[in-house]
Amino acid sequence: MKVLAIASAKGGVGKTTVTANLATALSHAGQPVLVADLDPQNALRLHFGLDPQAIDGLSRATLAGSSWRANCERSDRGVAVMSYGVLNEDDRTLFEEHLATHPDWLREHLENLGMVRHAIVLIDTPPGPSVYLRQALATADMALLVTLPDAASYATLPMMESLVDSYTEGRGDYQGHLHLINQADATRQLSADVAQVMRGLFGERFVGSVHRDQSVAEALAYDQSVFDYAQDSQAAADLMEIAKTVLARLCAGVQAP
Ligand SMILES: Nc1ncnc2c1ncn2[C@@H]1O[C@H](COP(=O)(O)OP(=O)(O)OP(=O)(O)O)[C@@H](O)[C@H]1O
Ligand SMILES: [Mg+2]
Numbered sequence: 001m002k003v004l005a006i007a008s009a010k011g012g013v014g015k016t017t018v019t020a021n022l023a024t025a026l027s028h029a030g031q032p033v034l035v036a037d038l039d040p041q042n043a044l045r046l047h048f049g050l051d052p053q054a055i056d057g058l059s060r061a062t063l064a065g066s067s068w069r070a071n072c073e074r075s076d077r078g079v080a081v082m083s084y085g086v087l088n089e090d091d092r093t094l095f096e097e098h099l100a101t102h103p104d105w106l107r108e109h110l111e112n113l114g115m116v117r118h119a120i121v122l123i124d125t126p127p128g129p130s131v132y133l134r135q136a137l138a139t140a141d142m143a144l145l146v147t148l149p150d151a152a153s154y155a156t157l158p159m160m161e162s163l164v165d166s167y168t169e170g171r172g173d174y175q176g177h178l179h180l181i182n183q184a185d186a187t188r189q190l191s192a193d194v195a196q197v198m199r200g201l202f203g204e205r206f207v208g209s210v211h212r213d214q215s216v217a218e219a220l221a222y223d224q225s226v227f228d229y230a231q232d233s234q235a236a237a238d239l240m241e242i243a244k245t246v247l248a249r250l251c252a253g254v255q256a257p
Contacts, residue, residue: 001110001115001116001117001118001119001120001121002119002120002121002124002141002142002217002250002251003110003120003121003126003139003140003141003142004120004121004122004123004124004134004140004141004142004143004144004246004250005123005125005136005137005139005140005142005143005144006018006019006123006125006143006144006146007125007133007136007137007143007144007145007146007160007164008127008128008145008146008147008153008160009127009128009150009153009156009157009159009160010038010127010128010152010153010156011126011128012054012127012225013127013146013147013148013153013182013183014146014148014182014183014210015124015125015127015146016039016041016043016044016047016124017123017182017216017220017231017240018146018180018210019035019044019045019047019122019123020035020047020048020142021047021090021216021226021227021235021239022122022239022242022243022246023035023077023079023120023122024077024079024225024227025227025239025242026058026120026243026245027077027078027079028077028078028164028174028227029243029244029247031118031119031120031247032080032115032116032118032119032120032121033078033079033080033082033120033121033122034035034050034072034079034080034082034110034113034115034119034120034121034122035079035082035122035123035124036058036079036082036106036119036121036122036123036124037057037058037081037082037083037084037109037124038084038123038124038125038126038132038133038135038136039124039125039126039132040059040084040087040092040126041084041086041126042052042057042083042084042085042086044081044083044084044124045057045073045081045083046072046220047220047225048075048076048077048079048081049075049076049077049223049224050073050075050081050083051107054073054083054132055085055086055100055120056066056071056083056085057083057084057085057143058071058073058083058109059083059084059085059087059088059091059092059095060085060087061085062095062098062109063091063095063098063106065086065176066200067110067112068082068113069113069114071083071085072113073184077125077225078119081186096131099131099132099134099135100131102137103134103135103138104133105135105138106123106138106139107138107139110139114207120247120250123136123139123140128163129163133163133167134150137164137174138158138167138171139169139175139200140174141174141175141250142174142175142176142177142178142250143164143168143178144177144179144180144207144246144248145157145160145161145164145177145178145179145180146180146181146225147179147180147181147182147194147198147207148181148182148183149181149183149184149185149188149190149194149195151190151192154194154197157179161177164177174206175250176177177205178203178205178207178246178249179205179206179207180206180207180208180209180210180242181194181195181198181208181209181210182209182210183210183211183212184209184210184211184212185211185212186211191209195209204249205249207242207245207246207249208238208241208242209238209243210235210238210239210242211234211235211238213226213229213230213233213235215233215235215236215244216235218230226239227239227240
């Protein structure tokens with residue numbers, strides 16, 4: 001089992017979109033994939049066409065002491081989906097206290113699922129520091145940091161890298177982080193410049209850019225993956241290529257830049 005946490009300093013950069021589409025691409029390539037939503041927004045399930053009214057998920061299962069297996073849904077894209085679920089404010093506080101006091105919570109639940117050795121687990125997280133990101137990074141083999149190609153997002157990278165370093169401190173088995181640009185714009189020089197700088201800075205840890213593409217948002221509105229909705233789109237091509245690169249990095253590890 002290889003575990004990848006998807007993270008960013010800023011909100012709205014496309015973490016959930018990237019998580020869902022990478023999972024679908026990997027599944028299309030024949031890889032067993034589980035996605036786990038560690039974000040109280042509970043939005044990841046929507047990318048898999050699952051019932052938007054359902055309230056079950058890993059948060060409620062944890063508070064109820066029930067197994068994840070009973071709450072794991074299989075999407076028609078072949079991806080196993082562990083949703084966050086829906087909690088009221090008091091229960092969310094209780095759940096977050098549980099996570100803060102049980103640092104091995106995620107690791108234990110993933111191990112108890114008994115997935116095949118070559119399974120890939122993608123974990124979606126809320127933006128910035130949180131008990132959720134801390135849990136994800138206590139377990140992940142690698143993190144994928146998502147950045148927009150603009151000055152404000154780029155400026156958050158040092159903060160994000162030091163946050164990830166602090167959450168993974170002392171873990172000899174953490175393989176480091178990968179970088180991805182989302183919403184690249186081929187018509188803007190700044191977008192190309194940021195990609196070039198990141199490629200230079202991070203070497204093979206920079207896994208590429210996903211272009212800004214209407215098909216990404218439209219696919220979600222039509223309950224489809226971007227590969228089904230617009231298989232010839234730029235974003236579908238980008239995501240398919242990046243899925244292959246991420247898989248290779250995750251399975252092989254990468255050298256320090
Ligand atoms: N490559 C893309 N092209 C066009 N639109 C995109 C692309 N990636 C994401 N979006 C759109 O950007 C918005 C934010 O995406 P998303 O919800 O995945 O971000 P997020 O980082 O998970 O947000 P949050 O921090 O709130 O969890 C959505 O409307 C999504 O459809
Ligand atoms: Mg999100």
